[in-house]
Amino acid sequence: MxxxxxxxxxxxxxxxxxxxxxxxxxxxxxxxxxxxxxxxxxxxxxxxxxxxxxxxxxxxxxxxxxxxxxxxxxxxxxxxxxxxxxxxxxxxxxxxxxxxxxxxxxxxxxxxxxxxxxxxxxxxxxxPLAGLTAYQALRRLGVGEGDTVLVHNAAGGVGSFAVQVARAFGARVIGTASERNHERVRGFGGEPVPYGDGMVEAVRALVPGGVDAVLDLVGGGVATTTSDVGTAGVRLASVADGSVTQLGGAYVWVRPDAADLAALGALADEGRLTxxxxxxxxxxxxxxxxxxxxxxxxxxxxxxxxx
CATH class of the missing domain: 3.90.180.10 (Medium-chain alcohol dehydrogenases, catalytic domain)
Structure with missing residues (x-):
């Protein structure tokens, strides 16, 4: 072959x-x-x-x-x-x-x-890989109906799936992205905020009471620096920074899982995932x-x- x-x-x-x-x-x-x-x-x-x-x-x-x-x-x-x-x-x-x-x-x-x-x-x-990463990380975070989730790098390969899957789970999604990708995040059902300076203030303006969960797809301590925009019991997960466990969060390494992959396929066939x-x-x-x-x-x- x-x-x-x-x-x-x-x-x-x-x-x-x-x-x-x-x-x-x-x-x-x-x-x-x-x-x-x-x-x-x-x-x-x-x-x-x-x-x-x-x-x-x-x-x-x-x-x-x-x-x-x-x-x-x-x-x-x-x-x-x-x-x-x-x-x-x-x-x-x-x-x-x-x-x-x-x-x-x-x-x-x-x-x-x-x-x-x-x-x-x-x-x-x-x-498969990017979709499962998003799906399994959101499952580890326990994201569900009524939650507000902050997704870092919401316009990226995993982030674009994370926004859509979290929305399918019934959550509101705030997503960090560069200015040129804000429309892309909106198209997936998220509310974009900028990276860098002003990000924390932008998130607080959208969610004064704090987000329920933070999904870090960037690394470099992002989950740590943005945990203060969360509620008192904010849940943290990262696919890029193992130090998130020191804050009580979950470090997620995607696994092959036929059932999870079938669930993603069902979302696609229902028109809720592109x-x-x-x-x-x-x-x-x-x-x-x-x-x-x-x-x-x-x-x-x-x-x-x-x-």
Whole structure:
């Protein structure tokens, strides 16, 4: 099969199109023919070697954890799926080796859900990791009807999902974003406030009584510096700063979860969740997709599509 892989850590230039054997399918896995694979910041951070010591690597590494595709073969005990089923998945495994920027990927059924009918292949491929991160963080915060949530980086890849999911949970959402992205935040159902100077005052003006929860998608102590805009029992969570636990908050590392992914798909099919796609690239252009993601300015998901 064709795949994009790297044999050493480095910049986008280490990515190359190669021929690799078809992945073996374990008893609780299925073989998915890839139609789209989302590119996330973690993909190029892993490629650069920043997650050594946290994840094992076996070269060549095929990057990518997000996938949307069609089941081509099933394992010995996989009653959840049949050949021909359209699926999406956050296919994170214990070892970095067989990722999703390839024609085929072996995916444990625990990482998969049925593809939302309302989403295109590219949209479905951009949903899993960022969508699950937002969904699971908001669940950890206990966000529900009547809450007011402050989301930092509300226009970003995870933030855009967090605003929509929190709204679907019945919450009011205040979102920090640069001025040029304020309309984008409004389009997702949030109320934008600026980064930096004046942010605390802007939040207090909108919510004099304080927010009920703060979701940090930026890091650098943001959750700490904005906890004073919360109620007395403000709940804190971060996906970018482990020190939030020192304040009694939750540090969230997204997990594959078929039920959570199915819930996101249901929100999409109900018209309550959209997946903004900024750009798509062919498999041989995966290095360009990584470059765009690294620049950090894409207004939506970056997705690799596979013919």
């Amino acid at each position: 064709r795949a994009v892989a790297y044999h050493r850590f480095g910049g986008p230039e280490v990515l190359e199109t190669v021929d690799l054997p078809t992945p073996l399918v374990g008893p609780d896995s299925v073989l998915v023919r890839v139609r789209a694979a989302g590119v996330n910041p973690v993909d190029w951070k892993v490629r650069q070697g920043h997650l050594q010591g946290l994840l094992d690597h076996v070269f060549p590494v095929v990057p990518g954890w997000d996938v949307a595709g069609v089941v081509e073969k099933v394992g010995l005990d996989t009653p959840e799926f049949q050949v021909g089923d359209e699926v999406v998945g956050y296919v994170r495994k214990d070892v970095m080796h067989g990722g999703t920027t390839a024609e085929l990927v072996a995916a444990p059924v625990r990482t998969l859900a049925r593809k939302p009918e309302s989403l295109s292949w590219a949209e479905a491929g951009g949903l 997946v903004p796609v900024a750009a798509t690239f062919g498999l041989e252009q995966t290095a360009d997709a990584h470059r765009l993601s690294e620049e950090g300015h894409a207004a939506g998901k970056v997705v690799v599509t596979v013919d």
